[in-house]
Amino acid sequence: MTSAAHPGAAQPHDSGSRRAPHRIGVLHGDGIGTEIVPGTVQIVDAAVQALGATPVEWVELPFGRTALDEFGDAVPPRTLSALAELDAWVLGPHDSASYPEETRGQLTPGGRIRKEFDLYANIRPARALPGVRATSPNMDLVVVRENTEGFYADRNMAVGSGEFMPTPDVALAVGVFTRRACERIAEQAFALAETRRRHVTVVHKTNVLRLTTGLFRDVCMEVAERHPDVEVDHEHIDALTAKLVRSGETFDVLVAENMFGDILSDLTGELAGSLGMAPSINASDTKVMAQAAHGAAPDIAGRGRANPTALLLSVAAMLEHLAAGPGPADHARVGERIRAAVEATIASGVGTADIGGLASTSEFLETVDAHVVRGL
Known part of the structure; x- marks a missing residue:
């Protein structure tokens, strides 16, 4: 993953509506996952629309504590079967430490997915961003x-x-x-x-x-x-x-x-700058999973304090990885657009509390969205 240049603004057009969408899985996870994953999905859709790129069809799948409560398994067989038909998915953070005692000693939900699909390459960029000490x-x-x-x-x-x-x-x-x-x-x-x-x-x-x-x-x-x-x-x-x-x-x-x-x-x-902003992808030769390096942060879940930067940058990297392989080539531009918008947001002084800012999760995402739509 190279350091992204700031792409110029692109005029939206309707060619994407005539293309078959690319299917990407969504696993919301636990804790702050239910805040940052939906927001990240919306940012991707905004970037796709702004660039007229190949649209994404999001495939939501049961995962984490809600799946454990409903199906007795944090990663139900139906989720694994669906993932096998996809070449990419977004994995929200999970809080397996809070799961029932009988689940202790087992592979974590994310670990099970990594092992099931032989995601042997964990690629973790560390790049200092302007606006973050x-x-x-x-x-x-x-x-x-x-x-x-x-x-x-x-x-x-x-x-x-x-x-x-x-x-x-x-x-x-x-x-x-x-x-x-x-x-x-x-x-x-x-x-x-x-x-x-x-x-x-x-x-x-x-x-x-x-x-x-x-x-x-x-x-x-x-x-x-x-x-x-x-x-x-x-x-x-x-x-x-x-x-x-x-x-x-x-x-x-x-x-x-x-x-x-x-x-x-x-x-x-x-x-x-902050481990909480660190992106990550897990990849095999045929599949790639976006997963922020941080955890579910249950102590701040639902309080609007979560920083979505790590997941946004993880998804940007996932789209670029896909574009170099089985995914639509124009998703490289989508990934670049998202990364540039995140960097512009932080450089402008808009940040969440963990990096010394005053913005809520939704306010941060709204600013990123505005940069995505407007271009740089």
Whole structure:
């Protein structure tokens, strides 16, 4: 995902009405999801109409606590079946920590979807936006995180968990690294770098985890040979965190195993301004899911204080990802239009309380909508 230029205003026209709509799933989720997901859908529709782009048919599906209460399952079989027929969907945040005790220890609803559809690439941009106080005000990088194995025990086994206790006093964890998973995430990272500043940093810890993260590093370096126009280096995870704090603007694309990538994306999101504004997509070779990096924030749900920025930018990235693959090519412009409108809104001083602003969720969305319609 490149840093979007501000597109010029486009005159609406009616050609979109004659096109078959592109179907995209909608899963509202819990907490603030019921506020930010509908608002994001409306912004996409406004951008589509303003640009005369291919229309979207939204497919609403049961998910989260409401689905659990109605169907006894936060991700009902009917939802999984419907998602299998779609190439993209918007996933609202979920509050599985508040679900009944009998659901504890299971994969989270989002984790079940990621595993079901092998969404192996978690792509998390961290870009400082004008109008938001950032520790690293010139940061503009992307963390490309392997999403299916590594040291995450809930993802690295076909059955059961990679964590177990042979006795009450001993806990063990299995880390899984396969050549296939390392190679495909490296390809994603290098392909992305070719659209940006052509620099990939491979993250590892080979001084201690010589075989596991050593395999990850070595496979990534092998993939680098297939992309000679991209500069590549590698860093130990601990040294890298210090360098990101000191000079985060010097990095372009970071590729990391699951747990390292999760930690790094939280760090870079906060350095760029606020983790609560951090966008994210989860992708396979055929499907893509927009999911904000933050949670359901039940403490502010229904109070009009939620910041929709992360989800808006996640959906913008999803549309651009689709446009480069199975989706309508003109949805790249829709994604650019949404990103530019969000940036213009924040730069104008309109922000929610978490970034020091006074706007409510609806007021923020109304301003974004106005920028989408008017163009820049």
